[in-house]
Amino acid sequence: MGYKEPPAFSYFGLGFRRLSFSGFRFSIDRGVAERGSCSLKQLLRGCVCFNGSQFQSIVLCLSSTSIMPQGDYIELHRKRNGYRPDHFERKRKKEAREVHKRSQVAQTALGIKGKMFAKKRYAEKALMKKTLAMHEESSSRRKVDDDVHEGAVPAYLLDRDATTRAKVLSNTVKQKRKEKAGKWDVPLPKVRPVAEDEMFKVIRTGKRKTKQWKRMITKVTFVGQGFTRKPPKYERFIRPSGLRFTKAHVTHPELKCTFNLEMIGVKKNPNGPMYTSLGVVTKGTIIEVNVSELGLVTPAGKVVWGKYAQVTNNPENDGCINAVLLV
């Protein structure tokens, strides 16, 4: 409740003071009686004590006019008696002071309260600036923009956005720098590490099934074209053929289209160099794909046929390798 509900006598007190002595009504809020904050006797006693001489008659009615929210009392008074004589002036002056008050709050509010206030105030300022700019825009047509820009192009090239050559140059320089540093800006910088017991399944071999040195890889692997297994007696890591994939669905991040490209190899598995050498493809692995069908050409004019891509899904769950091309 936004206000403290005053006890029953103060109702009367208030009512008595407010009303002119032409008669008054008081009502008992049923709720009050039920709540039993005071009994009817008490109420009457209270009433008698307070205004003994003036007490003419008590009209009990169960309307809610005397026990109502504070604003309503104010409204009721205004309806009956009109506004205070100085009401409008006081209102105007209070609103004028509002600006100074806000400024004072802004300057003195400290801590988190101050920050939140400042944020709200800035948002208001930005909005105000925008509306002002909008109003300042005139609807009358003005002359065409007179600035002479650099990079003149003939009329047939004007509506076309041609990639500027400067951009291409700086890109190659950046690429060279990155390659030197050995750092690549990958879409998935961090991946969940895969534990060894999740990656490998222990295979028991031997006549009594006691030997436990073989492991089967439970994740998707990539083996090259000329892959031949080691003699089964000696192979420690088993790569099931059902989990071997050769193609990956590679998405070009700028063109936003996906191609089904052949894989050339596994470049780096974030879980460790052992997995890289085994050819395990998990989420976050950098693979090399054959992009000759994309028709990419270096600025020198050579055709690019291999590019790196990073795997974005868990291939062992989905049954396919989805990757994003690293451009």
Place this chain on the structure above:
Amino acid sequence: MEAEVGEESRELNNNVMCQLADPEGTPLGASMYLPQSVGTKELQQMVNKLLNNEEKLPYAFYISDQELVVQLGDYLHKKKVSVEKVVTIVYQPQAVFRIRPVNRCSSTIAGHTEAVLSVAFSPDGQQLASGSGDTTVRLWDLNTQTPLFTCTGHKNWVLCIAWSPDGKHLVSGSKSGELQCWDPLTGRPSGNLLTGHKKWITGISWEPAHLSSPCRRFVTSSKDGDARIWDATLRKSVICLSGHTLAVTCVKWGGDGFIYTGSQDCTIKVWETTQGKLIRELKGHGHWVNTLALSTEYVLRTGAFDHTRKQYSSPDEMKKAALERYNNMKGNAPERLVSGSDDFTMFLWEPSVSKHPKTRMTGHQQLVNHVYFSPDGQWIASASFDKSVKLWNGITGKFVAAFRGHVGPVYQISWSADSRLLLSGSKDSTLKVWDVRTQKLKQDLPGHADEVFAVDWSPDGEKVASGGRDRVLKLWMG
């Protein structure tokens, strides 16, 4: 031995039934037996006689679109054409004069401080003008190959320039939508800036000399979607042709008095010029119409001037001469229009006959940036961003040959006045001259330091001018 020789000689003397026909298909004379030893010279004599030509005009002969260069017998043998059927030999008149291919850069003239955006020779080939991104139009002296005048006055890049067919006026349009008329002999503006367009000018085309002389009216197209007809003497816009919903990319004033406008809203509109009413709308393209070309364009551009370099004294004389040239070139066939578009295809239209295209010319793998009819109207050349220039038959629209050699998008092309050589300028900073007869590269002209934006071959065939992003104007000579 003798019998064998006899047999051989008999084979060689075997006759073939031939029918001469002109490019449009109408036969010339009756079909006749021709010995197989006949070659182009004999055929030329025959055609000249049948046509009753006073002077011996050169012709080229084609059998099913392949040019006949060797003896008829060898040709038939090679192509294994059956001698049972009548062989149709199509003859095409060639220009009497022969233009030498340009092969060296005679001078590199600096002067512009920003990229050169457009280059144009005057119709008589005596003057050269160029517009650039530094807001000036410069006139160059061809004899000394040095700058002549610098015309300032524009407020933004000068995108298009156009000479009037009588060579007396030069109009330039800029990126701020205003036009300026210049007097080429003094280099001074002929009046104030002509305003009216709200966005940049994409094309300017003068009214042909045979329709009105002295040349007064020209039409301009702009990005704001309308084309305006201006009067150079009244110095104001007389008619506004509005109707296109998107930018108008090119405009051409046809020889029969119609104006053709191509726009980014994929349509071509045909307007009549007295009141500016829309006559036809040619729909068919799937994307922006980038460029238009008319079969009589070269003749309209050069007006009364031709390779004989005759000077005319009065405008009436010029009008008569221009009309004569125009009629000679046009013949009986209706005017043809070809349009190149962003949807990688071109359409061949006959706008006065029907609103449906005559042929659809497909084959390019990138947008077509510039199309140009050869001066005799027999060929169409198209330059595309797929680094190739393609040659098509100018009458039927059939594909003839592709010229590959550029390593960047080809921006502009230009024909030599005798229709035997084709020049192309590209983004890879080279110009290449292609031979139409052998369908091979004739000359490679490297030398520009940056993209080549504009090329032009002078109507008298002596010089080629090219300008581009490296801000210099290069003149090439044979």
